[in-house]
Amino acid sequence: MSDLINKKISQLKSGELSEKEFAKFLQHLPYNNMGNIKLDFHRQLRRGLPEVIYGKGKSLLQLEAIVQKYKDLGEEILITKLRADYFDSLRSSHPDLIYHERAEIVTFDKPPEIRVKGSVLVLSAGSSDEPIAEEAVVSAQYLGNHVAKEYDVGVACLARILDLQDKFNDHTVIIVVAGMEGALPSVVAGLTSTPVIAVPTSVGYGTNFNGIAALLSMLNSCSGGVTVTNIDNGFGAAYQATLINKKISR
Amino acid sequence: MSDLINKKISQLKSGELSEKEFAKFLQHLPYNNMGNIKLDFHRQLRRGLPEVIYGKGKSLLQLEAIVQKYKDLGEEILITKLRADYFDSLRSSHPDLIYHERAEIVTFDKPPEIRVKGSVLVLSAGSSDEPIAEEAVVSAQYLGNHVAKEYDVGVACLARILDLQDKFNDHTVIIVVAGMEGALPSVVAGLTSTPVIAVPTSVGYGTNFNGIAALLSMLNSCSGGVTVTNIDNGFGAAYQATLINKKISR
Amino acid sequence: MSDLINKKISQLKSGELSEKEFAKFLQHLPYNNMGNIKLDFHRQLRRGLPEVIYGKGKSLLQLEAIVQKYKDLGEEILITKLRADYFDSLRSSHPDLIYHERAEIVTFDKPPEIRVKGSVLVLSAGSSDEPIAEEAVVSAQYLGNHVAKEYDVGVACLARILDLQDKFNDHTVIIVVAGMEGALPSVVAGLTSTPVIAVPTSVGYGTNFNGIAALLSMLNSCSGGVTVTNIDNGFGAAYQATLINKKISR
Amino acid sequence: MSDLINKKISQLKSGELSEKEFAKFLQHLPYNNMGNIKLDFHRQLRRGLPEVIYGKGKSLLQLEAIVQKYKDLGEEILITKLRADYFDSLRSSHPDLIYHERAEIVTFDKPPEIRVKGSVLVLSAGSSDEPIAEEAVVSAQYLGNHVAKEYDVGVACLARILDLQDKFNDHTVIIVVAGMEGALPSVVAGLTSTPVIAVPTSVGYGTNFNGIAALLSMLNSCSGGVTVTNIDNGFGAAYQATLINKKISR
Amino acid sequence: MSDLINKKISQLKSGELSEKEFAKFLQHLPYNNMGNIKLDFHRQLRRGLPEVIYGKGKSLLQLEAIVQKYKDLGEEILITKLRADYFDSLRSSHPDLIYHERAEIVTFDKPPEIRVKGSVLVLSAGSSDEPIAEEAVVSAQYLGNHVAKEYDVGVACLARILDLQDKFNDHTVIIVVAGMEGALPSVVAGLTSTPVIAVPTSVGYGTNFNGIAALLSMLNSCSGGVTVTNIDNGFGAAYQATLINKKISR
Amino acid sequence: MSDLINKKISQLKSGELSEKEFAKFLQHLPYNNMGNIKLDFHRQLRRGLPEVIYGKGKSLLQLEAIVQKYKDLGEEILITKLRADYFDSLRSSHPDLIYHERAEIVTFDKPPEIRVKGSVLVLSAGSSDEPIAEEAVVSAQYLGNHVAKEYDVGVACLARILDLQDKFNDHTVIIVVAGMEGALPSVVAGLTSTPVIAVPTSVGYGTNFNGIAALLSMLNSCSGGVTVTNIDNGFGAAYQATLINKKISR
C-alpha cells in the first residue's frame, strides 16, 4: 500500500492528481501502514489537526522514518518530549528541522499561520515550570493559535496575578501551568469567566510526589471552570485549547 | 440584587453615576456576608454565572438560610449533591423547590432558558454512571445550554458508539461520564474534533478504588482533546462546558 | 498511689496542704496511675498546659472516670472529637459539662481567662470546613488565647481575602483551615509576615481522598511560613499557636 | 549429586543410557542443586515447558553457569529481560547464543518447532509498547506456538482495530500489550470470543505511574474475557497462552 | 425500535417468524435500546455467551425492566453481586427467579446444560473466601462448564494441597480464589501445567487493604501460568475460563 | 472420613482406644474435612499449638459447627476478632463459652496452664490501643505464657516508660502495641536487649490511614530488635511470642 501512496504522491507533485483528488484518495485510506508504526492520515480529516509524535521512547530509526514520510507528504509535524541529545542525532539526517529547546519540541521550518479565532493565554506559576509552559506555547502556536504568555506569577505574590486580571477575559482559553501546591488555576479561575485548563508539573520535591500534589490540588479546585491534563502534559492542554478555538471559529 | 446592579449599571451608562462612584458601589458589595457563609455576588459580574451551592456537608439551617437569601434577591440557585432525605426536610420550608432525583440537584421552579450558542452532548458508559451523567445534564440545562444525551454506550459494545459517531462533531462540547476502566473518553476523542471533558465516576469495585482507575485512564488518554474533572464531578464538567459555550457566543 | 493522691487532695481542700506544697508533691509524682489510663500531671509543669483528652475511641466508662478525677483535682479539662450522642450520655453523670457542638469539644463550665500575649486568627476556606475551624477556635480560647475568626474566605473569591489582608499582621499566629484543593494557606502566607499553621480538612470528594489533596497542597506551599498539622486536627493547631504565644509572653 | 548428574550425562552421550532411562532418572531427581541456584528439571515433566531464566538481577557468573549446564543437558533455554550489554559479555563465552534485541531475550540457536494447536495473536497499542510485545512474540514462538502480530493499533484510531476485527476469532488466545490509558484490551475483548490476556506496560509519563494506570484500566475492564499479567510481563502472557494452547492440543 | 422488537417477538411466538429468521433479524440489530439502558444482543452472536448484568448500583426499576425483557425474549440471564435484600424485592414481581445465596447471583430457573468440553476446578484458600469462590462456581456452571471445587486449602497447611495435586492436570482451567497474602495461586501453578486464573479477594484486615495485598502477590507470582482478575471478580474468572473451554471445544 | 473420626472419638471416649493410639491415628490424618472447612489437626503435632479460628467473615453456622467439632474432640479453641453481637448468638447454642470482651476473643472455660518458660510483657501506647493489647494478652495467656502488661505508656510522657525500663530485660519477649505515630517500639527497643514485636493499631485519624503511619514507623525503626505484625494483629504477636518461648523451653 505504501507503493500506492508513493505513486499518488508522485502524481500529486507532477500535477497528475489535484489536491482535492489526493484528499479523496486519503479519505479512503484508513492509515498508512509503515510496518509496525501506523500513521493516521484520517486524523487530519477527522480532527483537522496533524498527527503529533510523542518523541519519548521511540528509537532514532523510528523517528527518522516518520520525519521522512511526513516530509514526502508535505505534511506538518510536531514531535514532543524530545531530548536535546536525540535531536542532535536526528538533525544530522534532517538538517532543516527546528528544535524549540526549552519546550523540547521539534518542528519543520515552516512558520505557523493563525488558523483559528480566539486566543490562548499561558500562565506559569514558577520559573521552574517554564519548560512545560513553553511546551504549551510552542504547541499552541504550531497548531495555529494566537498565543500570549505570562510566567512566574505564582500565588505567593498575588500582586502579579491581580495586575494581569483584566486581561484574563480577553482570551478564549487560559492554560495554567503549576507545580508545587498547584494553587494558581484555582485563583485564576476565581477571577475570570474564561475556561481554565490546568497542567500540573512535576516540579517540587518530597511530598510533591512528582506532580501528584499539584494534580490533586487542581482536580479539587474550589473554583468552577477548571479541567485538568496529565502531569507535564503542556501539549495536551494546547491541543484541547485548539479544539475549543476551532469551535469558536466555525 | 441583580436588579440593583442593573440599575446602577444604567445609571453608570446614563452618566447619573460616575465611574468612581460605581467602583465604590461595587467595593461595598463584594459579597453578602451572612455571618459565617459569604455569598459571592461579584461572581455573576466576573463570570456571568450564578453561585452554585455544594450541598454535601452543609447543615439544614445553612441551606435554608441560603435558599431564603437567594429567593429574596430573585436570584437563581443550583444546589448539587443533595441527598433525597435532606431535600425532603428542605422542601418543608421551601415547598416550591424542584428536586432532580437521579441528579441529586435542587433548583427553583423557573424553567431554564437557552443563553449560549453551541450545545453539549453528555455520554455515559454504563447504566450505573447515570446519576453523575444526570448531574451533568441538569447542571448544563440550568446553566443555559442546549443538551443532548446518550447513555449506556460503553466500549464493550463498540457498535453503539459507532452509531453515534456522526453526531459527535455537531456539538461544541462532549462530556463523557465513565467508571470502571474509563476507556470511553479515549475512544470518543479519537472519533471527533469536538473537545471532550471526561468525568470519572466511582462506579466499580476492587481495584477501581472508587474511581481512581477511571481517573488515571482518562488522564493518560492516548487520544488528544481530553481534559478531566474530579471523580463524580458532573457539575464541574457542565460548568466548564458552559464557559466554553459562552466564548462561542460572544 | 491513687489513695495517696486522694489524701493529698483532701489535705489541699482542707487547707492542711498549701497549693505550693501540693504542687511540689505533684512534681515528685510522674503521673497518676488510674489502672490502664495514666494521667500526666507533669505535663502541666513541663508544658504549662492541661492534659487534653482525645475523646474518640474511649469508652464512656473511661471518659467518666477521667472527668471525675479532674473534677476532684480542680483541674481544667478539654475533651476533643466527642460526638454529640456520647456527650449526652456523659452529661447524665456530669450535668455541669459544656458541649461546644460544632467543635465537638467538652469543657468544664469555668470561663477561660486570657493567659498569653499575642492573638490567634482562625480562617476557614469553605462553610463545610467550619467544624474543624471551630475546634481550633474553642481550643485556642480554652487554652487562654485571644481569638478572632473569619470563615468562608476561600480562594475562589479573592476579594474576601484581600479585604481581610490588613488585619493579618496584627495577629501573632494565623490558623488556616481548608479542605478541597487547600490553596488558602499559600495565598494567606504570601500576604503576611505572621506564621501560618495550616490545617487540612477531610472536606471534599473523589480525589480529595479525605483531605490528602489539601494536605499535600499545604506541605508543598510555594509561600514560606506555612507549617502543617494532621488532617482535621484543629486542636493541634490551637495547641501549637498557644505554645508560640506563650513564648511571646515571656 | 551434581557428580551423579554429570556421570549420567556422560552415559547418555556414550549411549550407555537411553534417553528414556535418562528421563526416568530425572523423574526421580527433584531439581539440580548447583550450590545456591537450583534448576528445576521436574518442571519440564510437570508442566511440559523448559525452565525460563529471569535475566535481570543475576550476575554474569550465575548466567554463564546456567547456560553451560543447559548446554550440557541439551536442554532449551529462554533468558528474559537481559540487557544488550550483559548479552555482549555472555556471548564472549557462549558465541552460539542468539539475542532477540527488541525483546531482550536470549535463546540457543535451534529453531523452534510448533508444538501446540491453536495460535496466539499479539497486539500492541503504541509503537513504544513494541519491546514488551516482542518479548511476548519471541517467547510464544520459542514455547512452540503459531504467532501472529499487529502493532500500533491503539484506540485513538479505531479504524485500525475494526480492520483487524475479523481475524480475532481465528486465534485461540489474544495477547494485548498497552501502556498509557490501557483501553485496548477492553475494546478488543468486546469484539471477540477469544480469551484476551492483557499486558500493561510502563509506557507513559506523569500519572501513568510506570504502568499502574494501564494495569488498573485492564483489571477493571467492562468487557468480560480479560485477565491480566504483571506490568511489562510479556513473557508471562506468552507462557499462559502456551498452557492454554497445550490444553487445546490434548 | 423497541416496538419493532416486540412485534418480531410476537411473530416469533406465533410461528410467523422462524427462529432462524429471528436470529437474522437480531444480527442486523446492533443492540436493544431500552431508553437509557442498552442490551447487547449482538454479544451472544459475537461471543456466544449471554449478557451478564452487574447487579450492584442498578435501581430496582432498572433490574425489573431488564429481567422482564429477557423473559420476553426467552433469553438466559445472570445477575451478579445482588444483595439478598434486593433480591427479595425483585422476586416479588418475578417469583420464578432463583437466588444463589452465598454467590449473590440471580438466575432463571432453567437448569444449565454443559456446552463446552474441558472443565473448571475452583479452589479457595480460606473459608472466608467462599462467597467469591461460589460466585465463580455458579457463574461457570450457568455458562455451561463442568465444575469441580475444593475449598479451604490455603498454604498454611500444604498437606491439603498436596493431596489434591494429582487432580490439577485433569482440568483445563483452575480458578484460585484467595485473600490475605494470596500465595495459593503461586503454589498451585508450580504444581500443574493447567492455566491458573487467580482471583484476589478483599478478605483480610489491616495491610490487606481490601485485597490489594493478595492482588499484588498474584501479579508478582514467581510461578508462570498465572493471570489475574479484579479483586472479588469471581464471575470474571468463570467467564474467561468459559472462553478458554469454548476454544477447546471447537 | 468424618464418620471414621467420629467412630475413633467414640472409641477414645469408651476407652476402646488409648490416647496414644488416637494421637497416632491423627498423625496419619492430614486434616479433618468438614465439607468446605478443613480443620488442621496436624498443626498441633507440627507446631504444638491449637488451630486458632479467625472469627471475622465466618457465618454463625460455620462457627457453631467448628465449636461443636472441637468440643467433641476435647480440643482447645481460640476464636479471635468476634464481635459481641456474634458472640451473643453463638452462646445461645454453646452457653459454656467465655467472651473476653475488650479482646473480642472467645475461649472454652478451661483455665489456661503455663506451658512455656520465659514471659511476655505487653505494652500499649494509648488507652485507645487497649483492645488490641488485650487481644495480645488474652491470646498469650491461652497459648500458655506468663504475661505481664502495662498500658498507656506512650512517648508523649517518657517518665512512664523510664519507670518501667528496669523490667524490660526480665521478659523474653516484649509486645508493643501502638497507633498514631507508632514511636513506642523504637523507644522501648532502644532501652532493652529483649526482642520487641511491634503491633501497629488502626487508632488515629487523618494521615494515620488506619494504621499505616504506625506500621511504617515500626518497619523503619532506627533501633534494632523490632519486627512487625499486620495492623491490629494482637493475636499474631502473641503467637510469635509463644513460638519464641517454646524454643526457650526446650
Next chain:
Amino acid sequence: MSDLINKKISQLKSGELSEKEFAKFLQHLPYNNMGNIKLDFHRQLRRGLPEVIYGKGKSLLQLEAIVQKYKDLGEEILITKLRADYFDSLRSSHPDLIYHERAEIVTFDKPPEIRVKGSVLVLSAGSSDEPIAEEAVVSAQYLGNHVAKEYDVGVACLARILDLQDKFNDHTVIIVVAGMEGALPSVVAGLTSTPVIAVPTSVGYGTNFNGIAALLSMLNSCSGGVTVTNIDNGFGAAYQATLINKKISR
C-alpha cells in the same frame, strides 16, 4: 533598592512625601520583572525577609541573572538546594559567593547579623540527616536568628536526648530533623513547652518511601506542639522559626 525604599520611607516620615505618593511609589514597584522571572521586592515590605531562591530546576543562566540583579540592588540572597557542581559553574562568574557545602546553600559573603529575639535549636536524629539539618541551621543564621544545634540524638539512645532536655525550654523554637521512623519530634515535644517544627527527611530505605514514613509519623504525633514541613524542607522550618521569632521581637 532597599536604600531607595528606605529613602522614600524617610521622606514619608519627614512629610516630604505624602502617604498617597508613597502608596503610588509602592504601586509601581510591585516586583522587578526580569522577563520570565519576577523578583518580589514587596515581600520584604510584606514579610520583612529577603526573597529566597529555590536553586533546583533553575538553569545556570537564570541563576546568574538573579545573582547579578540582587548584587546590583545590594540585596541579600539565599539560594537553597544548589548542588556543588552547579555552584562551581556559578562561582566562575560570581567569585565572591559562599557555598555552604553540606547545606547546599549559596549566600553573599556578608556575615549575617542577629535581627530577632529568641533562638532556634536544631536537632537531628541520625548522622545521615545532617545535610537537611545544616540547611535549617544556615538558613536560620542568614535570616538573622541565634542558632544552636545538636546532631545524632535519635530515640534509639534516649540518654542523649535526656541529657539535652534541660536546654529545650531555653529556646523559642526547636527544629527537629529526622528520617527513618521519625519518632524524635514526638519525644522532644513531650519534654518541652517550646514549639517544635518537625522536618521529615528522605533518609532510609524500603518502606521509608523517601521520607513518607517519617512524615506520617510526625503528622500523627501523640505529643501536642508539633507542626510539620515538607520532606527535606530544612529551609522552610528555618523560615517559619524566623517568623515566630520576629513576633517575639515586636
Next chain:
Amino acid sequence: MSDLINKKISQLKSGELSEKEFAKFLQHLPYNNMGNIKLDFHRQLRRGLPEVIYGKGKSLLQLEAIVQKYKDLGEEILITKLRADYFDSLRSSHPDLIYHERAEIVTFDKPPEIRVKGSVLVLSAGSSDEPIAEEAVVSAQYLGNHVAKEYDVGVACLARILDLQDKFNDHTVIIVVAGMEGALPSVVAGLTSTPVIAVPTSVGYGTNFNGIAALLSMLNSCSGGVTVTNIDNGFGAAYQATLINKKISR
C-alpha cells in the same frame, strides 16, 4: 573503652567500687560524642551487642573517623549497606578491613566466635534475593550465631522446600528472604514451629513496587508465627534473631 568498662566492672565485683559509684560512672559515659556523630557505648551494656553502622548516606570522612574510633577502642564493628566503590576508598586508609561482597558488609578481620545457643537458618526464594540473604547470614555470624543457609527454594518448586522441611524444627529462628510475591514465609511457617522472621526484598518489577508486594504478602500471612522487617533489611532480621538466641542462652 570496653577495657575501662571491664575494669570498672571488676572493681564493682571486688567491692572496690560501690554500686552507686558504678552507676555514677555509667552516667558520665552515656555515649562518645564525636562532634556530630555520637557512638552509643551504653548499647553494649543495655543490649549486649556492638553498635552497627548503617553505611549508606554517610560520607567517607564520617566512616573513616568511626572506623578509627572503634579500632582505638578495640571494639568490633559491622558496617552494612556499603557499596563496593565506597569500600575501596575506605580500605586505602584501613587496609585490614574485610569486605563481604555480596552482603555489602564491612567487618574487622577478627573471626567471630559463637556467643549464643540456638541457631539461625536463612532461606531465600530466588537467586536474585541472595544479596539480602547474605546480609542476614554475615550479620548473624558476626553477631555470634550458628548459621545455616539454603538458597533458591521458592514456592514455584515445592519439592525443594519439602526436602528441607525436616530441618526446620532443628533451628531456633528461621529467616526467610523473598521478593516477588513473597509467598515463601507463609509456606515455611505452615511447616514448622520455629519462629519465622520474614525479609521482603525489592527484587521484581512492575507491581512489585520495589518490595511492597512481598512486604504486604508477609504482613498478611495466613500462617501464624511470621513477623516482618523493613524491605531489604537482612541485617535487622539477623539482629532480632540474635536477641532471641540470647534469651535462649540465658
